[in-house]
Amino acid sequence: MTDIKADIDVLRGIDPNAPLLEVNDLHVEFRTRDGIARAVNGANFNLAPGETLAILGESGCGKSVTAQAIMGILDSPPGYITQGEVKYRGVDLLKLPEKQRRSVRANHIAMIFQDALSALNPVFTVGFQLSELFRVHRGMSRADAKKRSIELLDQVKIPAARTRVSDYPHQFSGGMRQRVMIAMALALDPDVLIADEPTTALDVTVQAQIMGLLAELQQQRNMGLILITHDMGVVADVADRISVMYAGKVVEEAGVYDIYSRPAHPYAKALLESIPRLDMKGQQLNVIRGLPPALTAVPKGCAFNPRCAFAQDVCRQDPPPPQYIVAPGRTARCHFWRDVVGDE
Amino acid sequence: MFRYIVRRLLQMVLTFFGATFLVFALTFANQDDPIQALAGERPITENLRQTLMERYHLDEPFLVQYWYYMKGLLTGDFGTSLTGRKIIDMMETAWPITIKLGLMAIIIAATIAVTAGVISGIRRGSIFDNATLVVTLIILSLPIVVLAPLAQLVFGIQLKWFPPTATVNASLFDLLLPALVLGSLVIATELRVTRSAVAENLRSDYVRTARAKGLSRKRVIGVHVLRNSLIPVVTLIGVDIGGLMSGAIVTERIFNVPGVGFNLARGIGTEDGPLVVGFVSILVIIFLVVNLLVDLLYAALDPRIRYE
Incomplete structure (x- = not known):
């Protein structure tokens, strides 16, 4: 698998010492009949080789849109990137002509989707x-x-790859289909893999297998992995760092240990407190009051303020x-982060 | 798969008998005085009338007539038209020209419908999309009994772009105008189905995957979207063949194309029972076989469909 990149054009302007992936101040909006929906309002994060960054957030907070903007597969219209940079090894992908952009996909940055049945x-x-x-x-x-x-199907551990290669997607089970998706994403040996809720459609035991497979393949290839999810359990197991998104903004970014022990943003804290825990058996679950804001009418100031206890x-x-x-490599968009962290 | 085909063929036998019985009953009910209809305005001698009545079993009750007819049909004898010509001979000249006309109509309609449907499916809301919408609405709202004489008058007689009528030895060009008229019968629905299938498939998840794979737009649409969008269109084209057959009766009559539809129209007018039933029987068989082929093609196009 190592020779596979040998004979392709290297992307011009690539700096092997530049960060693998940098997203700076990314803004995406959807121009709909009901007005402009600001799906992403200044997302920032970076990714290093071999690192797993989890993007965490409720449905509709802009996680998937961010991923699609990085890939350049946003449906446009209605989706437009209005501002920001997506730098791959120092090259701003948003400024590349479509043809070069296309060669980045699958070659350098690949993606897997939530529902493998409809994605194939x-x-x-x-x-x-x-x-x-x-x-x-x-x-x-x-x-x-x-x-x-066939080699690829073997690598993602699909039994009898030689015969299964001529089967159709509907002939595979859910877990096997997601393996096919992974094989497809890894075919051209990318450096960055974006997994958009890769295990949401699967049952728990298969989830664990798929996450295990992803982690193993990531280690073998030293890939950067962006894991988009709303499943805090999955995140705790595999992520190195976490970006928590709310209403299109990264509200907190921190190492996985820091965020689980001492969250600095009230939203991250509320999310963590809403996880069911065994030692709270019999008690009522903590919930976050209210609903995430409609993206056509994000509240003034901090978007979380109507639901925030602080x-x-x-x-x-x-x-x-x-x-x-908050600390080196750790940020939070909250005026009162000191209170939130110190509140323990 | 094999069992499915056998079952369908057995069903076809039943449908065939049912359909011929129905058609026979309808022509029987339609018959007022076929001998007089044949002679037109002239008076007819009692002697001749008696001979003809006996030859065509016209004095027998309905079921006996049907029995005689089916006995002939199953031994390959389509009988004799009231004009005295062997029906099998009439078919030999009529079928080739109708098949030519029908194929031309299907090919023209499908080519235009799929091309225009894909373009308007991709560019929804564009000028092209709206223009095709208006044109298809006009075509849809014009019945063929209006469209055919209108086309003949405008393009055949006034503009003289096409010959206004055709003959037994009609060239492809002679048949072009009737084929266009015939095709217009189905083009609108085929176009709308293609358009909505393309529009729907373009929004699907697998298109996003294909784009994430770094494929060109041409390949995403030409390979991934098209293949999925054609599944409903192919089925529709198969169903449309039935519509084309009925359309052919009007079109051939108006453009004087001496095909199946022309003979049928004349047979209905002259109360020529054996002629009508003979031609319709073959139409029924063709319709049934085409439908079976379309169902099999459907399975070939969509691997999720399997027949047991």
């Missing part, structure tokens, strides 16, 4: 859909591409809280 084309065999990558990006012959596809007048006024440095 139902009328083509998995072999066709895998081979396609080698034939389009590497100009391989059908026979060579098929051989490579909110004061300053939180209800623009400008929204800046990114406070």
